[in-house]
Amino acid sequence: MDFGRILLLLAQGAGQTILVTLACILTGLGVGLGVAVLRRLRVRGTAWLVETYTYVFRAVPVLVLLFIMFFGLPALGLKVPPMLSMMLSLGLIAGAYLAEVFRGAMDALDPQELLAAEAMGLPRWQILVSIELPQMLRLAVPGMLNEFTTVLKYSPFAYTVGIPEITRQATALASTTLRGVEIYLAAGLLYFGIFQLLRIGVRAVEKRFEIPGFGMH
Amino acid sequence: MALLEVIGLTKRFGDRTVLKGIDFSLEEGDTKVIMGPSGCGKSTLLRCLNRLIEPDGGQILFRSEDVTRADTDVRLLRQRIGFVFQQFALYRHLTALENVTLALRKLKGMSSRDADAKALLELRRMDMEEHRAKYPAQLSGGQKQRVAIARALAMDPAVLFFDEPTSALDPEMSREVVALINRLRYEGVTMLCVTHDVSLARYVTAQVIFMDAGEIRAEDEPERLLSGHHDPRIREFFGNLGHADA
């Protein structure tokens, strides 16, 4: 069995790795944006919820949270499928970190522009939608890419709840062939390839929405 | 008829009284310039007038209607007052054209087509039509300020407020913007302009309100304030400005 064949066998798990990563990124983006908006609008009565969430979910290890979701909740009668338990652990942790990235980007907005928008008579939510979010998201790109990469690197935990992603395929193959070095090297290469895809994807979106002289570079 | 009549307007920040009973009025079609030392409350006054800052006392009659009342539609009031800032405050993620159309689309509910047409008209009026597709970072300071003025004019406001519109500009661009403001004056646009720029007050020959420490010390024609005024505070202020100019 040559290296090419090993790569090919592991690549069957790549689809699952990508799926887990994307599902967790989307969960994180949705929740992180929601938190950023609640914070920005200072929605009454949500501050404690938002602060507790970002505080707790940045402190608990991914694997512990994953086990709570996957093994703990069923004990309470809630059956959580593997992909959902990944989204509720890794995804929500990513959301807590992304919320911080968004907060930082919001802080970098120009208060004068927001004052000008208020002086125009734009409603608060309109200022958020037309000015703050479009600018903030552009400024947040480097931090987002960073967090997406972290999600990819934690995705092998999906293996522990039975999702047949790259690392799981690798361990299975290694236990039957005893060619661990080449197999894990191949796994590393695949992760690197997916990382490159992620980077290229983010860069393409960034380029598409690029504005001369604004942020990012 | 007075467009704006301000009666006994006061504002405190903590235990510091920044506006100590301001009285003045602005007629429809007229222009007044507000001058005074740094920190005397000029920006605070402008921002109280459109309720970006809540005044503590006094009245603001906007076309005879007291807009300090709690039931005033503040956003509607702001739509009737165009505001131009020292640092331009253009939205950096929008082109010159989009900067002008934003409020037309979101507040006046115009279609993109109508908003574009109206915005192009205002940009042309400011000699900025050819730069419509540029982003703020691609414009010079004077060009940015002209877009900001077009953006304010597009809403057909009852009055334009300027807060030091030329302070961030080099002398040449500053002269351009002053000339534009002067042109607007002849077109009959009602304006209230805070400035440190004596040449603006002179060139536009608008009545000057001189503020000091939260009070109006004098209101007069520029030439009469500029040379040998009987009030030593005013002589000192304009004397220093003359010094800085030389």
Ligand SMILES: Nc1ncnc2c1ncn2[C@@H]1O[C@H](COP(=O)(O)OP(=O)(O)OP(=O)(O)O)[C@@H](O)[C@H]1O
């Ligand atoms: N939000 C605020 N909280 C507390 N104090 C404030 C606030 N805004 C302004 N002040 C104070 O009120 C006073 C008047 O400020 P204002 O900005 O109106 O002055 P100004 O005449 O516009 O000065 P400049 O010519 O420097 O722009 C200043 O002493 C300032 O420090």
Ligand SMILES: [Mg+2]
């Ligand atoms: Mg000021």
